[in-house]
Amino acid sequence: MSKEIYELTIQVDTNDGDYISNSTDITENDLTFIKSIVSKLHKDTNGNYRWEYGEYCRVENTPDNLYDISDEDIEQFQEFCPYGEHGFHTLVSIQYCPIPDYETLI
DSSP states (O other): OOOOEEEEEEEEESSSSOEEEEEEEEEHHHHHHHHHHHTTOOOOTTSOEEEEEETTOOGGGSHHHHSSOOHHHHHHHHTTSOOTTTEEEEEEEEEEEEOOOOOOOO
16 A cells, blocks of 8 residues: 655745745655644734745745744755745745545556
8 A cells, every 4th residue: 555645736925926836746744744834834914924035035034033943844845845036935825635546457
């Protein structure tokens, strides 16, 4: 029996309404890790999940300054995120769904 595989989709805001997303297959261990990161996030005063990453990030809005998350975990989480041309400043959505097992008959 195979381990559960999920499709993870993360959407980010790269430039005030310019959204990009990335979908990738992840394992159950990856999903547990991502859920642990999400549980530590909180919205800012504008109702956004700030996570500045890339060229234009301000130090006060980087994840290591906003959340109680280790540098290693930040780096690992960012591997699942889309980057865009210059990075991104806000996590818009994080979704996952199980990928059904398909059997090839012929």
